[in-house]
Amino acid sequence: MQYDFNAIEAKWQRYWAENETFKASESKEKEKFYVLDMFPYPSGAGLHVGHPLGYIASDIYARYKRHKGFNVLHPQGYDSFGLPAEQYAIQTGQHPAVTTATNIKRYREQLDKIGFSFDWSREVRTSDPSYYKWTQWIFIQLFNSWYDIENDKAAPIETLTALFEKDGNAKVRAISDEDTAVFSAAQWATFSDTQKQAVLLKYRLTYLAESEVNWCPELGTVLANDEIVNGVSERGGHPVIRKKMTQWSMRISAYAQRLLNGLNGVDWPQPLKDSQTNWIGRSEGASVTFEVPFGDRGIEVFTTRPDTIFGVSFMTLAPEHELVSKITTPEQKAEVDAYVERTAKRSERERMADVKTISGAFTGAYALHPFTKEPIPIWIGDYVLAGYGTGAVMSVPCGDQRDYDFAKHFNIPIPNIFEGVDISDEAFSDKEKTVIANSDFLNGLPYKKAVKRAIFELEQLGQGQGKVNYRLRDAVFSRQRYWGEPFPVYYVDGMPQMIAAEQLPITLPDVEKYLPTETGEPPLGNATHWAWDTIKNEVVANTAIDHKTVFPLELNTMPGWAGSSQYFNRYMDPKNEHEIFSQEAIAYWQDVDLYIGGSEHATGHLLYARFWQKFMFDRGWVPKDEFAKKLINQGMITGTSAFVYREGDTGRILSKGLIAGKNVVPIHADVALVNSSDELDVDGFKQWLPDYTDAEFVLEDGKYIVGREVEKMSKSKYNVVNPDEICEQYGADSLRLYEMFLGPLEQSKPWNTAGITGVHGFLKKLWKLYFDTNGSKVSNVQPSPESLKTLHKTIKKVEDDIANFSFNTSVSTFMICVNELTAQKCTSRAVLEPLAILVSPYAPHIAEELWEQMGNSGSIAKVAFPVFEPKHLVESSKEYPISFNGKMRFKMELPADMDKQAIEAAVMAHEKTQEQLQGRTPKKVIVVPGKIVNIVG
Numbered sequence: 038m039q040y041d042f043n044a045i046e047a048k049w050q051r052y053w054a055e056n057e058t059f060k061a062s063e064s065k066e067k068e069k070f071y072v073l074d075m076f077p078y079p080s081g082a083g084l085h086v087g088h089p090l091g092y093i094a095s096d097i098y099a100r101y102k103r104h105k106g107f108n109v110l111h112p113q114g115y116d117s118f119g120l121p122a123e124q125y126a127i128q129t130g131q132h133p134a135v136t137t138a139t140n141i142k143r144y145r146e147q148l149d150k151i152g153f154s155f156d157w158s159r160e161v162r163t164s165d166p167s168y169y170k171w172t173q174w175i176f177i178q179l180f181n182s183w184y185d186i187e188n189d190k191a192a193p194i195e196t197l198t199a200l201f202e203k204d205g206n207a208k209v210r211a212i213s214d215e216d217t218a219v220f221s222a223a224q225w226a227t228f229s230d231t232q233k234q235a236v237l238l239k240y241r242l243t244y245l246a247e248s249e250v251n252w253c254p255e256l257g258t259v260l261a262n263d264e265i266v267n268g269v270s271e272r273g274g275h276p277v278i279r280k281k282m283t284q285w286s287m288r289i290s291a292y293a294q295r296l297l298n299g300l301n302g303v304d305w306p307q308p309l310k311d312s313q314t315n316w317i318g319r320s321e322g323a324s325v326t327f328e329v330p331f332g333d334r335g336i337e338v339f340t341t342r343p344d345t346i347f348g349v350s351f352m353t354l355a356p357e358h359e360l361v362s363k364i365t366t367p368e369q370k371a372e373v374d375a376y377v378e379r380t381a382k383r384s385e386r387e388r389m390a391d392v393k394t395i396s397g398a399f400t401g402a403y404a405l406h407p408f409t410k411e412p413i414p415i416w417i418g419d420y421v422l423a424g425y426g427t428g429a430v431m432s433v434p435c436g437d438q439r440d441y442d443f444a445k446h447f448n449i450p451i452p453n454i455f456e457g458v459d460i461s462d463e464a465f466s467d468k469e470k471t472v473i474a475n476s477d478f479l480n481g482l483p484y485k486k487a488v489k490r491a492i493f494e495l496e497q498l499g500q501g502q503g504k505v506n507y508r509l510r511d512a513v514f515s516r517q518r519y520w521g522e523p524f525p526v527y528y529v530d531g532m533p534q535m536i537a538a539e540q541l542p543i544t545l546p547d548v549e550k551y552l553p554t555e556t557g558e559p560p561l562g563n564a565t566h567w568a569w570d571t572i573k574n575e576v577v578a579n580t581a582i583d584h585k586t587v588f589p590l591e592l593n594t595m596p597g598w599a600g601s602s603q604y605f606n607r608y609m610d611p612k613n614e615h616e617i618f619s620q621e622a623i624a625y626w627q628d629v630d631l632y633i634g635g636s637e638h639a640t641g642h643l644l645y646a647r648f649w650q651k652f653m654f655d656r657g658w659v660p661k662d663e664f665a666k667k668l669i670n671q672g673m674i675t676g677t678s679a680f681v682y683r684e685g686d687t688g689r690i691l692s693k694g695l696i697a698g699k700n701v702v703p704i705h706a707d708v709a710l711v712n713s714s715d716e717l718d719v720d721g722f723k724q725w726l727p728d729y730t731d732a733e734f735v736l737e738d739g740k741y742i743v744g745r746e747v748e749k750m751s752k753s754k755y756n757v758v759n760p761d762e763i764c765e766q767y768g769a770d771s772l773r774l775y776e777m778f779l780g781p782l783e784q785s786k787p788w789n790t791a792g793i794t795g796v797h798g799f800l801k802k803l804w805k806l807y808f809d810t811n812g813s814k815v816s817n818v819q820p821s822p823e824s825l826k827t828l829h830k831t832i833k834k835v836e837d838d839i840a841n842f843s844f845n846t847s848v849s850t851f852m853i854c855v856n857e858l859t860a861q862k863c864t865s866r867a868v869l870e871p872l873a874i875l876v877s878p879y880a881p882h883i884a885e886e887l888w889e890q891m892g893n894s895g896s897i898a899k900v901a902f903p904v905f906e907p908k909h910l911v912e913s914s915k916e917y918p919i920s921f922n923g924k925m926r927f928k929m930e931l932p933a934d935m936d937k938q939a940i941e942a943a944v945m946a947h948e949k950t951q952e953q954l955q956g957r958t959p960k961k962v963i964v965v966p967g968k969i970v971n972i973v974g
Contacts, residue, residue, distance in 0.1 A: 038812050040804040042768035046882040050149055058896050059111065059154040063625040067108035071626055072099040073608070073665070075634025075642070076116035076163075076601045079140035081125065084147045085757035086776070086788055087674035087750040091633040093773050094671060094782050094844060096153045098631060100878035101839050103154075104902035110626060111154055112608040114161035115141050118169075119597050120256070120264075120272055123520040126551045133520040133551075137164055147760060152769045152881050154898065159611045163600030164520070170542035171607060171617040172599050173525040175649065177535045178656060179243040184212035184291035191291075191655035197240055198233075201225045206236075212291040214239040214246070234532040242288045242652065243514060245533060249357050249423050250513055251384055252280035257553040257560070258517040259284070261596065261641065268387040279357060279381045284515040285524065285593065289648045293317050293507040295662075296647055304667040306783075312639035318508025323492045325431065325501040327352060327404035327413065329364055336360060336404055336415070339426045339506045343495065344479055344487035348433040351414045351449050352404055353397070353440075356380040357423040364415060366401030373398045373417065380419045388419050392439070395446040407500040418443060424510045512645060514596060519551045519560035521594030527569035529588055540574050543590070561592040601642055602649040605629050605664055617658070629665040636670040643668075669842060672785040673749065674776065676756030679706040680744040681717065683732075690729065692737040693744045706743055707755040713791045717741040747787045758788055770880035771797040777844040777879065796848065800883055803855050803876065807869060807887055815891050820865035822913070827857045828868045829909040835875050836905065844879070851876060866891065871903035919944055920971040921953050929970075937964045944970050 053059065072095050077088070099111040122133040122140075129136075141162065148155070161168045182191045187210045200209050205221040217239045220228075228236065238244045251260045255275035259282070264271050289296075297317050300310045322341035329335055336352060354361055356377045365373045376398040380388075397418035404413045420439055421430050434441040434451050444451055478494055479487050495501025525536040525543050536543060546564040554562040561567055570577045570587045581587045603617070609626040610618035646664060654662035682691045682701040691701060693715075707725055710718045719741050723730045734741050750757050763772045774796040780786040807815055820828075831854040838847040858868065870891060877884035877897050888897035915933045917940070918925045927949045931940060941962050944950055950972070963971040 038808040038810070040801050040808075040883075042770065042800070042882070043765070045886045046150075046152065046764070046769050049882045049885045050152060052885070052896070053152075053154070053898075054149075054157075056896070057158065058898055059109075059156050060158050061108060061110040061112075061156050063622060064108045065625070067106060069110065069626055070099075070102045070107040070631075071110045071629045072102070072631045073111075073605055073629045073633070074113065075632070075638060076114065076604055077144065078116045078119055078121075079137065079144045080121060081136065081140050081143075082752050082757075083140075083143050084760055085750055085752075086760050086763060086772070087676070087757075089148075089151055089760060089772070090674050090776050090782075091635070091669075091671035092148070092153055093151070093776050094669070094842065095631065095633045096773075097777070097844055097878040098839065098842075100154055100881065100898060101902070103898055104874060104878070104900065106901065109154075110159075110608070111156055112159040112161075112611075113148070113153070113155040113157065114159075114604065114608070115144070115163070116597070116601050116604075117141065117162045117164040118521045118600055120258070120518065120520070123518055123551055124256070124272060126520070132547075134164065137162075150761060150764050150769055151772060154881070159608050161604060161607055161611050163522070163604070166542040166544045167614070168607065168611075169522040169600060172522050172595065172603070173541050173543060174538055174617060175603060175653075176243060176595070176599075177525060177538060179287065179652065180241050180533075180535055182242045182652070182656065183240040184242065184288065186210035186212065189295070191242060191652050193656075194237060194241065198237070201236075211240055212288060214244075231530050231532055238533075242291065244286055244288065245283060246286050246511075247281055247283050248286060248511075248513055249279055250282050250284060251277050252282070253277045259513060259515065261513075261598075265384050265387075268384050276382065277384050279384070281357070282515075284513045287512040287514050287645075287648070289512050289645070290507060290509050292648050292651055293319070293509045294505075295651055296509075296644065299647065299651070299663050303663050303665065305665075306636070306668065306670050309636055309639045309643070309668065309670060312636075313644055316509060316640045316644060318506075320506050320508075322488075322504060322506065323495060323501050324427075324504040324506075325407065325495060327407065327431070328500070329360070329402065329404050329415075335500075336429050337427045338429045338431045339504060340431060342433075342488070343491035343501065344482075344484070345433045345435075346406075346408065346431065346491060346495075347479070348435050349406065349413060349431045350434055350444065350451055351416055351432045353416050353418045353421050353430050353432050353443065354400075355421040355423040355428040356417045356419055358417070358428045361400065361417055364400055364402035369399055369401035373400055376417065383419060385422055385424060388422065391420075395442055397443060397447065399447070407495060407498055414449065416443075416447070416449075425508060426506060512648075514599070515593040516596045517553060517559040518594050519545070519548060521596065522599050523561070523594055524591035526591040527571075527588040528591070529584075533591070534588070536569065537574070543576065545594075546576070559592045559594070561590075561594070567592075598642055598645045602646045603653070605632075605646075606650075606653070606659060623659055628661045628663070630667065632665040632668045633671055634668075635673075670783060672781070672783050674779065675747050675785055675787045676750035676754065676758070677708070677787055677789060678746050678748045678754050678756040679708050679711045679715075679717070680704060680746065681706050681722070681741070682744065688732060690732050690734045690741075692735060692740070693742040694737045695735055696744075703744065705755045708758070711743050715742050715745060717743050750788065758790060763790070763793065767793050767797045768800070768882070770800055770882050774799070774848050774880055778848040780845055782842050782844060799848075799852050799855065800880065802859065803851075803883065804887075806855060806858055806863070806872075807890065813890060814864045815866050815869055816864045818865050820863065820868045821861060822909070824858060824861050824863040824865060824868045825909040827854055827861070827863075828871060828903075829906055831875060832871070832903050832905040833910075836902075839878070847879065851879070873897060874900055874903055915967055917944075917968075917970050919947075919950065920969060922974055923971060926953055933967070935966075937966055940964050940966065940970065944972075 074092050074095050099109050103109045117137050122137050125136055126133045163169060181194045183194055183197045185192045203222055205225055207219050251265055253260050253270045253275050256270055260270055260277060265277050269275055270277055297319060300313060320341050322339060323343035324337055324339055326335040326337050397416050400415045400417060402415045404415055406413055432440040434444045478490055482490060492503045523543050523545055525541060526533045546567050548560055548563040550563045551560050553559055566576060566578050567590050568577050568579050568582045568587050569590050572586050577587060582589055606618055610622035613619055650664040651662045653659045680703040682696045682703055684691055685700040685702060706722060710721045719734050748754050760772060771793055775793045778796055831850055834850045835847050873884045873887040874897060885897050912933045914930050917929050917931055919927050919929055931943060941964050957974060959972045959974050961973040
């Protein structure tokens with residue numbers, strides 16, 4: 038009976054789908070276990086073999102937990118909004134919904150072919166109105182909430198207005214905009230409705246504000262920092278500039294400390310925790326105000342070293358700082374304006390990374406030193422960021438290398454007190470005493486006391502106070518795109534109004550163009566039916582807008598991370614039309630037990646998802662304030678790229694062995710055109726790249742040998758391997774085993790298709806344990822002790838490996854097990870049935886077939902995992918080497934529990950011992966139980 042893997046895999050994939058084998062329910066009889074993969078984006082390119090790595094690992098664990106009796110939730114869906122589909126729509130005119138649906142269909146086919154145990158009944162798509170209805174609902178809840186510092190949690194906005202009505206806002210401890218004015222209850226009562234709404238916007242957890250954003254004119258949208266690479270857009274490589282725009286923002290900064298604290302309670306990779314810790318960026322110091330003589334308010338800076346305030350020799354503002362235009366003198370205006378314009382073309386990330394370039398401009402204005410009242414020149418420089426701290430720094434050349442370099446470059450005088458002072462990066466480390474002490478109240482004080490004293494003196498002057506600062510900025514939540522969640526917002530007198538929850542979802546309208554309008558409005562500005570009728574409670578034609586009962590709707594859409602910030606909770610009850618999830622469902626599933634995904638999502642997704650979860654916890658909708666107990670970052674499967682080499686002078690294409698000392702340009706070749714011996718199909722290459730049809734290929738021994746290099750697997754590098762082809766040629770079980778066999782889950786490892794033949798050969802050998810040409814070999818004979826030993830050491834090793842996510846060593850263990858059982862000629866059902874279950878999480882298709890062929894009914898996926906019995910690993914006998922005068926002559930098998938006297942008696946009675954002694958009496962018999970017997974003649 039042959040191992041027909043294609044037929045077997047198709048059969049069991051149909052069976053799982055028809056019988057909904059992996060469908061989960063809120064079964065109270067079983068303990069729950071929730072396994073989740075990070076949301077995939079369904080691109081047009083489909084999956085390559087690098088994509089399923091994390092899915093295979095999570096699937097093994099999910100299947101194992103089912104075998105162990107858990108009620109497993111293992112859902113899957115699609116993060117289907119996003120810029121790529123929109124860009125494709127712009128290029129082709131196809132609606133993003135059409136291309137997205139096509140891509141999802143392709144993804145689903147590929148995922149099914151690999152045999153994942155997903156509960157497809159819970160599939161969600163972020164672009165489905167029935168899903169983004171609840172994203173809109175959460176947005177409304179954030180809008181209707183504020184952060185109560187007193188109770189350290191979010192609260193309904195109604196509780197804030199009640200405080201305003203009673204006492205005004207002077208005593209309210211809340212997170213709000215820094216420019217929030219103080220008012221009394223009496224004043225609040227006199228405010229118009231519009232004024233009250235404007236005040237409340239300064240407290241809401243999602244709010245409108247003018248902010249610096251990364252604007253990509255070519256794409257017509259705002260980009261997040263992680264969507265920019267080397268100063269250009271990741272998608273398309275277009276220039277990005279800094280620009281001020283009125284945007285929706287999320288007040289994630291209110292949760293900064295809780296986001297830090299929460300990292301202590303989750304089992305996540307330390308590098309990922311470090312990324313979030315650095316992104317949040319907590320620091321303790323002082324807020325200091327430097328007065329500007331002709332300004333209406335001073336310049337606020339945050340410093341962790343207020344004790345160095347007497348070392349300040351100039352101030353530097355971010356070019357985008359709001360005061361720059363107000364304080365710049367007429368003489369300096371042209372220079373400052375030109376510098377601000379140049380800086381706008383550099384992204385924040387580029388400016389942060391550039392430590393070598395020194396650039397800036399003098400504003401012509403001066404600030405006053407808080408203590409000495411000496412004038413301090415105010416400069417602007419792009420090494421100061423508007424989005425970090427206050428957008429202004431007090432520059433101390435002795436304490437900061439960039440301040441020192443800036444001062445030297447622009448010939449800014451450095452006070453004489455710096456003569457002989459070390460200006461290295463270590464100058465202001467935690468030394469016994471302060472480096473700079475130019476005042477009576479700081480002289481001689483140790484560092485920590487000097488900091489406290491400086492803060493005290495600043496507070497006495499009313500020009501500073503102690504402060505904890507966070508690098509984390511509020512998250513811009515608007516995108517000037519079409520293909521994203523619409524905001525459930527309309528505008529009355531310029532103030533945002535929320536559409537009632539019962540009217541959701543507000544669905545995307547059709548538009549003729551997916552680009553911004555000619556007047557610069559977002560793509561939704563092209564919609565002709567995009568106004569809200571407050572009487573009919575429906576979207577109507579723009580022509581009906583009268584600003585009385587019909588009002589304009591928000592034209593921006595939500596960013597990509599909106600849909601992925603609560604999807605894990607929606608999976609718990611995805612078909613619920615009346616609430617985001619039932620309390621019964623959330624009470625049962627609680628949170629994610631195992632989350633697997635890439636480390637590149639450390640901040641862009643995970644930080645925002647944690648923020649939303651904590652908000653939902655505050656408002657009582659979820660039982661946990663962290664959504665995932667354990668997280669694993671899988672490594673990357675890299676591709677082995679192939680290169681041909683074009684000679685620069687002649688244009689000839691030289692084989693790899695002929696390029697030494699030559700001026701050549703490496704060109705990527707499609708790996709599909711290269712065989713396992715690195716030989717290129719030259720004719721195929723010429724057809725693939727017609728530019729080289731007439732090129733001369735210089736061969737080695739009649740062959741063109743390509744160069745090889747391990748790189749990220751990418752369509753642009755032509756080194757991707759299609760999993761469909763692997764499944765067709767070797768089977769999904771071979772693919773699953775091979776991806777695990779490549780190395781530890783968390784590490785990157787190169788793909789080599791030739792290596793898959795090893796695991797495919799193992800599966801054939803496993804099959805032969807159960808079948809021969811006549812059919813099944815499985816019998817009901819009693820298993821031998823050796824076979825039971827092999828089985829149970831395998832059970833123990835596989836359980837230990839799964840617990841430690843060491844899936845690669847499990848595959849090795851299976852290979853050893855099958856080799857041993859084959860050598861033992863094992864046919865016993867008592868061994869082979871448990872072995873099929875052991876293999877099932879890794880190679881489920883062959884395991885299902887073996888299970889059925891042994892006469893069992895139902896899916897093996899629901900059978901209990903074999904129980905390890907230590908007794909089968911206990912040795913009942915021991916093989917002793919029997920030596921004479923130190924030379925081993927033969928071996929004896931003796932009971933393991935035999936004592937020294939019995940061992941000696943048995944050895945002396947053996948006929949081979951008598952042959953060796955030939956009647957002589959030995960001088961001594963040395964017995965080491967469990968080790969050796971040595972007879973000394």
